[in-house]
Structures are given as structure tokens and as C-alpha cells.
């Protein structure tokens with residue numbers, strides 16, 4: 001397989017189909033109706049590559065991009081990415097003046113954040129675009145209801161001085177992946193109350209936003225002016241028990257591919273990999289895959305001692321990881337199939353192509369597909385296909 005823009009053959013790569021991101025975002029836009037779409041590109045665009053994924057998202061019609069860390073928003077601007085861009089997770093002492101100079105929207109859940117942003121606005125002479133976040137029930141960031149009035153008043157005071165402009169009111173769901181859960185209804189009501197309270201005090205937001213991918217897909221009442229889609233933009237379902245990606249017109253952008261490094265015949269009763277948690281039950285061929293947990297392959301995908309092992313596609317058949325995943329390699333039991341070093345192994349990709357999915361890996365590892373796609377290491381080359389113009 002080709003390296004990103006190079007001719008070199010590598011033994012393994014994360015392949016990203018940027019046209020899938022573009023098309024998924026176009027689909028999400030259509031489903032969002034009148035609301036705008038912010039594609040969330042935190043976590044190196046969920047492991048898909050911050051800048052190429054952002055360009056693909058914009059090509060699909062995303063008018064906003066969002067990151068948790070300010071460093072990622074600044075990296076987008078440094079790469080020449082325009083459009084609305086919001087960042088939301090801060091500790092005291094952030095690079096506020098850089099954020100303002102780069103035209104990045106910022107968020108506050110507490111007065112200290114407004115005060116630091118205000119100081120930076122005073123210093124630079126730029127008005128900050130500020131979103132105020134209420135905790136409508138998630139119990140993570142956001143001002144609790146009792147502290148909302150103080151946050152609003154701090155922001156309005158700074159707005160009166162021309163230092164900030166409160167452009168957004170927002171919150172985040174706890175259980176949108178269960179669309180019928182009563183907590184969703186309660187959060188929508190709490191958010192509407194918080195918005196009404198702020199508007200009564202004189203806030204005139206450009207955007208009110210609450211929905212993540214799950215709510216963008218299945219809770220139209222939560223769309224408001226803007227939906228913030230992360231996982232769905234990359235073609236994965238945030239609620240795999242409710243809908244698969246294909247059911248809602250999405251296709252996965254990431255696949256992880258390698259080549260067999262060794263195939264060998266071993267007798268029955270042969271222990272495989274550290275700890276010998278997998279023992280061959282017959283004479284068989286073992287295939288060595290040159291990827292391990294240092295590359296981001298979860299050790300929880302190991303097979304043996306009652307664990308079936310995560311699935312991999314080799315030689316047209318889905319097989320299972322045999323024994324423990326090591327730092328750099330793992331083994332697959334190939335049975336009697338005649339495969340060779342160099343043959344392709346697909347850890348996960350698109351179900352429509354018969355490949356295991358990131359969700360299958362998540363299930364085997366007792367986690368969520370978010371964690372599977374975000375964990376591939378920088379030493380794994382990213383190969384981009386589908387949208388040359390985004391590179």
C-alpha cells in the first residue's frame with residue numbers, strides 16, 4: 001500500500017477515505033434541516049487527521065468546525081482553514097490572545113474563563129466571540145443552573161464594554177445514544193429554560209446548540225440552530241444498538257490495513273504469543289500481523305481463555321486474533337488456508353465490503369468505536385484517498 005503521497009510501501013497504514021467524510025457531512029447537513037452543521041474534529045479528527053478531515057468536512061458543507069483543545073483549533077488556522085471554528089475545553093492560562101487573533105470562538109462554563117478572555121480582549125483590542133455553556137444534565141462541563149445567572153451577568157458586563165460578544169448558548173447531552181431516554185427530554189427542557197433566562201437578560205445569540213451525532217440523527221427537537229456531529233461525520237454510529245451507519249446513509253472513512261509478515265505451519269497443541277492463552281487445537285497455519293498496541297491495536301482485542309479475539313479479514317475470510325496482542329505484532333490462526341507473507345490483512349473498515357468494523361473491534365474490546373478510531377499512533381502512516389484536493 002502506498003504511503004501518503006509517497007511511493008513507499010509500508011507494512012501497515014490507517015487508510016482514510018476523505019470522500020466518505022465529505023459525503024457523510026453532506027448527509028448530516030440534509031438531515032439537520034434548517035440547522036447548520038459543526039463537524040467536531042477534536043482528537044486529531046477522531047484519528048482521521050485534523051487538517052485533511054477538516055477540509056473534507058467543509059467540502060461536505062460543514063460551516064463550523066469544533067475542537068476541544070485550543071491547540072487543535074490553532075493548528076487548523078495555521079493550516080489555512082477558514083470558516084467558523086469553536087474550541088471549548090480550557091484551563092486557566094490558555095493562549096487566549098492567539099485564539100482571538102486567529103478568530104476562534106471560545107466557550108465559558110465559569111466566570112474565571114470570561115475574565116481571562118476579557119483580559120485578552122482588552123490587551124489585543126479584539127472582541128471575543130463567546131459561547132456560554134450550561135450544564136443541562138450531563139454533569140460534566142457547563143455552568144450548573146444555580147451558577148448560570150452569574151455567568152450570564154459576567155459575560156454581559158464584558159459585552160457592554162465591547163470586549164466580548166455572546167454569540168452562542170449551548171449544552172451537551174448525556175444519553176442521546178438512547179433516543180427515548182427521559183433524560184433527553186429533561187435536558188432539552190433545561191436547555192430551553194437556560195436560553196430563555198439568558199435571552200430575558202438581553203443575550204441575543206447567533207446560535208443555540210445542543211445536539212451531538214446521536215441527537216442530530218434521531219432527536220430533531222434538539223437541533224436548534226446548529227448540530228455538532230463528531231462520530232457520525234466519520235461514518236460510525238454513536239448508537240450501534242439502534243442504527244448502523246448504513247441505515248442512516250453513512251459510510252466509515254477509516255480502515256486499518258496491514259500485510260502478513262510471516263506465515264508458518266505449527267502442530268496441534270502449540271501455544272501462541274505471550275502467556276499461551278491461545279493453544280492451537282489442530283495442525284494449522286499461523287499468520288503474523290506486524291501491528292500491536294504501540295500502533296494502537298488494543299490489547300483487549302486478544303483472543304484466548306474464553307475471549308474470541310477481535311476480527312480481522314485475511315484471504316477473503318474473517319478470522320480472529322489468536323493469543324495476546326503484543327507491542328508490535330499479533331497472530332491470526334489461518335487454518336489450512338494457503339496464505340503468504342505480504343497478503344493483505346484488514347483489521348476493520350467497511351461492512352459493505354465484507355470487512356469487520358470499528359464497532360466490531362469495540363465490541364470485542366468492550367469499548368466504543370470512538371476509542372478504537374482515535375487510538376492509532378503517530379507511527380502508523382495515514383494514507384488518504386478519495387479527495388486529492390484536501391491534502
Ligand SMILES: *Cc1c(COP(=O)(O)O)cnc(C)c1O
Pocket residue numbers: 040042068088172211212213214228229230231232238
Ligand atoms: C465530542 C463532542 C461532540 C461530538 O460528539 P459525537 O457523539 O461524536 O457526535 C459534540 N459536542 C461536544 C461538546 C463534544 O465534546
